Amino acid sequence: MRFPFPLDAQVPLYLAPMAGVSESPFRQLCHEHGADVVVTEFLSAEGIRRENEATLHKLSFGPGERPIGVQIFGADPIAMGEAARFVSDVFQPEFIDINFGCPVKKVVRRNGGSGCLRDLDLVQQVIRSVASGTHLPVTCKIRSGWNEEMRDPVTIGLRCQDAGARVLALHPRTRTQMYTGSARWEEIAAVAAALEIPVLGNGDIKTAEDAIRMHQQTQCAGIMIARGSYGQPWIFNQVKDLMAGRPKRPAPPVAERFAIALDHARKVMAYETDPRGAAIEFRKHLGWYAKGLHGGAELRKKLYAVTSFGEVEGIFADYLENAEKYASLNSAAESDDALEGMEADAA
Numbered sequence: 001m002r003f004p005f006p007l008d009a010q011v012p013l014y015l016a017p018m019a020g021v022s023e024s025p026f027r028q029l030c031h032e033h034g035a036d037v038v039v040t041e042f043l044s045a046e047g048i049r050r051e052n053e054a055t056l057h058k059l060s061f062g063p064g065e066r067p068i069g070v071q072i073f074g075a076d077p078i079a080m081g082e083a084a085r086f087v088s089d090v091f092q093p094e095f096i097d098i099n100f101g102c103p104v105k106k107v108v109r110r111n112g113g114s115g116c117l118r119d120l121d122l123v124q125q126v127i128r129s130v131a132s133g134t135h136l137p138v139t140c141k142i143r144s145g146w147n148e149e150m151r152d153p154v155t156i157g158l159r160c161q162d163a164g165a166r167v168l169a170l171h172p173r174t175r176t177q178m179y180t181g182s183a184r185w186e187e188i189a190a191v192a193a194a195l196e197i198p199v200l201g202n203g204d205i206k207t208a209e210d211a212i213r214m215h216q217q218t219q220c221a222g223i224m225i226a227r228g229s230y231g232q233p234w235i236f237n238q239v240k241d242l243m244a245g246r247p248k249r250p251a252p253p254v255a256e257r258f259a260i261a262l263d264h265a266r267k268v269m270a271y272e273t274d275p276r277g278a279a280i281e282f283r284k285h286l287g288w289y290a291k292g293l294h295g296g297a298e299l300r301k302k303l304y305a306v307t308s309f310g311e312v313e314g315i316f317a318d319y320l321e322n323a324e325k326y327a328s329l330n331s332a333a334e335s336d337d338a339l340e341g342m343e344a345d346a347a
């Protein structure tokens with residue numbers, strides 16, 4: 001299965017587009033830990049067209065992030081075509097990805113993201129307009145449909161392919177499902193079998209073993225990981241180990257994990273212009289890096305209160321020096337239950 005840009009990996013591993021997560025620093029980090037391809041978070045065609053400052057900042061990327069796709073969304077084919085042209089001319093990523101999957105109300109109300117899936121003629125117009133606005137390959141990311149009645153990923157995939165999509169990523173849930181239930185991997189298998197272009201499987205990969213199972217069950221051409229990369233960018237290298245038939249490298253020990261978190265923080269500092277805001281935004285990553293640790297709840301309480309990156313180093317050092325005290329506080333499992341509770345409250 002040929003991808004429309006050069007790749008070393010036979011089954012490429014993608015870091016999925018994630019608003020507020022797959023930003024430049026995390027994309028760099030994931031590349032360094034084995035991701036073959038990364039995609040920006042979704043960016044509005046209107047914001048790009050108007051050269052909105054925040055949007056352009058989110059569009060910027062460094063050489064260490066290639067190959068990279070820029071993901072755009074919008075339901076106006078003309079605006080989408082213009083945005084694609086601007087991105088191609090000014091930023092020159094390897095490809096332009098169109099978001100047909102976002103379930104958020106604010107986006108679908110205007111037919112953006114998965115809102116487009118209610119009208120497959122519109123989906124095709126958008127793809128054609130984007131393809132005519134750029135010399136770069138155009139790829140699409142879809143859900144299985146708008147709702148259960150309209151659930152038909154094979155037809156949607158074929159329509160995308162007919163309109164010019166060169167790669168298709170499928171997250172096999174409907175829009176109305178949001179993130180509930182399970183991703184139906186059998187739909188990835190059906191779409192991969194029906195299409196001639198490479199199909200990426202996405203959804204519910206939490207471990208390297210999950211990625212291998214998905215590949216075996218679906219024969220997908222590539223694997224896209226979103227939430228499974230939270231706080232464990234090394235998941236990509238672990239998948240690579242298993243793909244190559246090697247034993248999976250273990251998750252790094254605590255001190256190394258903290259070093260990776262600090263490397264991530266340094267990349268954020270180099271990229272963001274508002275250090276305090278960036279540190280506060282970074283708290284969620286810190287919480288994810290602390291997952292699975294003894295006394296994680298206590299550690300997270302401190303990490304969730306930081307307002308500068310300088311504090312993080314001290315908190316990590318204190319944890320490493322007082323490992324026994326933390327271990328006696330609560331088990332890793334109890335700590336993770338607390339984290340999941342906090343994430344559910346925030347969602």
Ligand SMILES: Cc1cc2nc3c(=O)[nH]c(=O)nc-3n(C[C@H](O)[C@H](O)[C@H](O)COP(=O)(O)O)c2cc1C
Pocket residue numbers: 016017018019020021040041042071099100101102141171202203204205224225226227228
């Ligand atoms: C915080 C968050 C932000 C997301 N933002 C985007 C986005 O900007 N564009 C997109 O196509 N999908 C987005 N997604 C969906 C993911 O790319 C992916 O399809 C979904 O999370 C399922 O994969 P997973 O089970 O590996 O997390 C987002 C998901 C999450 C959790």
